[in-house]
Amino acid sequence: xxxxxxxxxxxxxxxxxxxxxxxxxxxxxxxxxxxxxxxxxxxxxxxxxxxxxxxxxxxxxxxxxxxxxxxxxxxxxxxxxxxxxxxxxxxxxxxxxxxxxxxxxxxxxxxxxxxxxxxxxxxxxxxxxxxxxxxxxxxxxxxxxxxxxxxxxxxxxxxxxxxxxxxxxxxxxxxxxxxxxxxxxxxxxxxxxxxxxxxxxxxxxx
Numbered sequence: 001x002x003x004x005x006x007x008x009x010x011x012x013x014x015x016x017x018x019x020x021x022x023x024x025x026x027x028x029x030x031x032x033x034x035x036x037x038x039x040x041x042x043x044x045x046x047x048x049x050x051x052x053x054x055x056x057x058x059x060x061x062x063x064x065x066x067x068x069x070x071x072x073x074x075x076x077x078x079x080x081x082x083x084x085x086x087x088x089x090x091x092x093x094x095x096x097x098x099x100x101x102x103x104x105x106x107x108x109x110x111x112x113x114x115x116x117x118x119x120x121x122x123x124x125x126x127x128x129x130x131x132x133x134x135x136x137x138x139x140x141x142x143x144x145x146x147x148x149x150x151x152x153x154x155x156x157x158x159x160x161x162x163x164x165x166x167x168x169x170x171x172x173x174x175x176x177x178x179x180x181x182x183x184x185x186x187x188x189x190x191x192x193x194x195x196x197x198x199x200x201x202x203x204x205x206x
Contacts, residue, residue, distance in 0.1 A: 005040045008158065009060035009116070010151060011053070013046040013067050013102055019134035020068050020126035026136060026179060027066035027122070027147050034148065036163040041155065050101025057105055058114035062158060064151050065090075067102075068140070069123030076139030078146055081121040089121060120154055122147045135179070 012028030015021040025045050032043045042060070046053050057063065069089060071079055081089045087106045109115040124147065127137040136144075152162055 005038070005159065006061035006117075007059055008041045008062045008064070008155070008160065009056055010037075010041060010043045010064045010155075011046045011056075011066070012044070013048070013053075013065065015048050017132060019128045019131040020124070020137055020140045021129055023068040023124050023126070023136060023140055023144075024066035026141075027144055027151075029178065030144055031148050031151060032165070034165055035152065036165050037155075038160065041160055046102075048101065051105055051108065053102070053105050054108050057109050057116065058112060060116045062118045063116040063120070064154060065102075065119070065121045065123075066147060066151070067121065067123050068126040068129075069121070071123065071125050073125045075125055075127035075137070076143055077125040078143045078150075079123050079125075080150065081123065083119050086119045086121045089123065118158075120151075122150050 010028060010031065012024035012026070014024040016025055025047060028043050028045055037043060042056065044056060046056075065086070067090070069079070071077065071089075073079070087103060087110075090103050090106060106115065124140055124143050127139045128134065135141075155162060
């Protein structure tokens with residue numbers, strides 16, 4: 001009889017360099033700084049790795065994803081999506097290549113018969129994406145604690161014991177990418193252009 005607990009993956013995806021696109025990564029960063037998890041739970045910054053995430057996804061029986069999702073709702077709205085609905089919402093109004101890539105990961109895992117049995121997507125409606133080098137906007141940053149609590153409660157529902165982290169620091173990224181270091185190292189607005197290619201900026205297309 002197998003008494004080993006089901007492997008669980010807590011995954012944050014997105015791009016730190018484009019403001020609210022970094023929501024998922026900031027969530028796992030904050031979660032890792034707050035909680036210590038048992039060995040069968042993996043807390044992972046998935047970034048924009050796409051199909052490179054397939055082995056980790058295939059190894060998990062339960063999955064929690066943090067991401068910025070364009071639901072067409074007011075900025076900062078937090079929404080949960082579960083199980084069979086997750087692949088569909090990962091492709092709604094794709095905002096970047098990482099979402100297309102993660103859809104492929106889910107499809108590939110399903111094709112291999114290795115899609116996690118239980119999935120929870122915790123997504124936030126972004127406020128700003130076209131700010132290169134920018135950080136989370138206040139409306140989105142304010143939802144990070146709630147997102148963490150939703151994930152923590154689901155883990156507890158799955159029988160996971162969460163203990164306070166031994167050191168309250170971000171351990172998933174180098175200091176330059178961790179939230180404090182990232183924001184402190186950003187140049188002033190008059191020293192660096194932050195809005196991507198002006199030719200494709202919405203204001204320039206009107």
